[in-house]
Each structure stands twice: as C-alpha cells, then as structure tokens.
Amino acid sequence: MPELVRIENDRLAIEISSLGAEMQSLVSSDGRHWLWNGDAAWWTGRSPVLFPIVGKAPDNRITIDGGAYEMNQHGFARRSEFALVETGPSMCRHALTASGATRVAYPFEFRLSLEHRLEDNRLTVTAEVANLDSKPMPFGFGFHPAFRWPLPGGHGQDHIVRLDNGAEPALSRVEGGLRKPELLPSPFSKGELTLDHSMFEDDAMIFPEGAGDGLTYAAKNGPALKFRFENLPNLALWTKPGAPFLCVEPWHGTAPLAGAGDDIADRPYTITLTPGEIARFALAVEIPV
Numbered sequence: 001m002p003e004l005v006r007i008e009n010d011r012l013a014i015e016i017s018s019l020g021a022e023m024q025s026l027v028s029s030d031g032r033h034w035l036w037n038g039d040a041a042w043w044t045g046r047s048p049v050l051f052p053i054v055g056k057a058p059d060n061r062i063t064i065d066g067g068a069y070e071m072n073q074h075g076f077a078r079r080s081e082f083a084l085v086e087t088g089p090s091m092c093r094h095a096l097t098a099s100g101a102t103r104v105a106y107p108f109e110f111r112l113s114l115e116h117r118l119e120d121n122r123l124t125v126t127a128e129v130a131n132l133d134s135k136p137m138p139f140g141f142g143f144h145p146a147f148r149w150p151l152p153g154g155h156g157q158d159h160i161v162r163l164d165n166g167a168e169p170a171l172s173r174v175e176g177g178l179r180k181p182e183l184l185p186s187p188f189s190k191g192e193l194t195l196d197h198s199m200f201e202d203d204a205m206i207f208p209e210g211a212g213d214g215l216t217y218a219a220k221n222g223p224a225l226k227f228r229f230e231n232l233p234n235l236a237l238w239t240k241p242g243a244p245f246l247c248v249e250p251w252h253g254t255a256p257l258a259g260a261g262d263d264i265a266d267r268p269y270t271i272t273l274t275p276g277e278i279a280r281f282a283l284a285v286e287i288p289v
Contacts, residue, residue, distance in 0.1 A: 023145065122284055
C-alpha cells in the first residue's frame with residue numbers, strides 16, 4: 001500500500017503519497033481545502049507528475065534509437081512507487097530510479113527526484129531529472145495539479161486565469177490525444193481568461209508557447225492562487241465539463257502533432273540530457289491564508 005507523508009508549517013499542511021510522489025491534499029490553517037479530492041466520479045488524479053512523456057504517444061508507442069516501446073499517456077511516473085529519501089517538518093523528497101519495470105518502457109538509467117517544501121504560505125514542488133546512463137536520454141516532464149473550481153470562498157463567482165505577462169498565446173487542441181497541426185486564436189484577452197466549462201468540451205486547452213512563467217487562478221472577487229514556474233515553457237488548462245476542479249499544468253514537452261511519428265526525440269520540447277546531466281523544474285503556488 002502507498003505510504004503517506006504529512007508536512008506542515010503554521011500556514012499550510014500537505015500530504016504526499018509514495019505512489020507517484022503525488023500530493024493528496026493541500027489545506028490552509030483556516031481549514032480550507034484547495035486541492036481536488038480525487039473523487040472517482042470525475043477523475044481520480046489529484047496532482048500527478050508526467051514523465052518521461054507529456055501527453056499521448058501514437059498508438060501508445062514511442063520509438064527510441066529505432067526500438068519500439070509501449071508508453072501510456074503521460075508516462076509511467078504517476079503509477080510508480082517512489083522512495084522517501086528525506087523528510088522534515090516542512091519538506092520531503094521522494095525519488096524514482098530505473099527498475100526492470102521502467103526499462104521495459106524506457107531503456108535508460110535515471111533518477112527522478114521530487115521535493116515538496118512549505119515556506120510561509122507558499123508551496124514549492126521541485127523536480128530534478130538525472131541521466132545516470134552512458135548515452136543521451138530524451139524525455140518530457142510536466143506537473144498536473146488539480147485545484148478546486150470553485151475555489152473555497154469563491155462559490156457563485158466567475159473564475160479567471162490571468163497571465164503575468166499579459167499575453168494572448170495561441171491555442172492548440174488535441175484529437176485522439178495528439179495535437180492538431182493548426183493553431184487557433186487565443187481565448188485570452190490582454191492576458192485574462194474568464195473560465196467556462198464549455199471551453200473544455202474539446203478536451204484540454206494547450207498553449208505551446210507564450211504563456212510565460214507565472215499566472216493567477218482566482219475567483220473574480222474572491223481568493224486567488226498565484227503560480228510561478230521554472231523551466232516549464234508550455235501550459236495546459238484542463239477539466240471535464242461540469243467537474244469541480246481545474247488543472248493548471250505547466251510542462252516541458254507536449255504530445256506530438258498528429259501524423260508526426262512516434263520518435264521520443266522528435267516530440268515537441270523534448271529535452272535530451274547528456275550522461276551525468278541534471279535538469280531542474282519547479283512549480284510554486286501561494287495560497288491566500
């Protein structure tokens with residue numbers, strides 16, 4: 001059975017499961033729950049980590065150095081058991097390393113570390129991917145946290161996403177899990193988007209470029225969550241129409257364009273680490289306490 005670790009400070013408390021190193025709850029000192037609760041009637045995920053791909057692969061298959069490997073949507077990390085390697089009152093670190101099970105799908109020696117840390121009213125999740133192999137290692141990485149919609153204290157109010165850079169990034173849609181080649185006009189106006197469930201009838205809204213490294217998800221006259229991203233140039237917003245959550249997903253990598261092939265090295269925004277190299281990614285969110 002997965003093991004839960006609880007960390008807290010005087011503002012926030014979170015629980016993290018060893019399965020996927022996935023955060024299970026995020027509660028502020030006033031008792032408000034900010035993270036989606038994983039109700040199976042809608043979606044059992046809460047805050048999965050995406051590795052070594054983001055999105056689907058054609059026919060759930062990737063090619064690496066000419067060999068074919070089965071790979072489910074968003075990779076295997078979210079379904080893998082992580083080891084707890086360090087813990088303290090307000091931080092913990094989990095790690096996943098290569099095993100017989102991972103090598104069947106991804107023939108590399110690697111280490112994926114995830115640190116959850118609380119500082120005042122801020123949660124920071126930092127990921128490091130290390131190439132422990134003797135050959136170059138391609139991969140994608142992403143965060144997939146789901147937050148309540150409406151937010152606590154925001155019932156009956158419009159909810160918005162506001163980009164820090166005030167941009168109007170082009171929209172990409174998926175069909176069969178693969179990105180359509182055409183880019184659509186941005187749903188943002190001067191960096192702001194008023195959310196509506198009808199926006200998600202065609203699945204996720206993906207912004208492959210230009211969304212920047214920070215945003216606010218808020219009720220218009222209520223609570224606001226402020227996000228900052230590090231080394232995560234792609235953004236997706238997703239829910240199921242009518243579901244009481246919104247996923248704010250910063251990525252480094254996306255699903256391939258339809259018809260583009262299944263080579264992992266050719267997926268958009270793929271990172272390739274040389275032997276011994278480490279890549280770092282981070283998501284920080286400030287909670288209104």
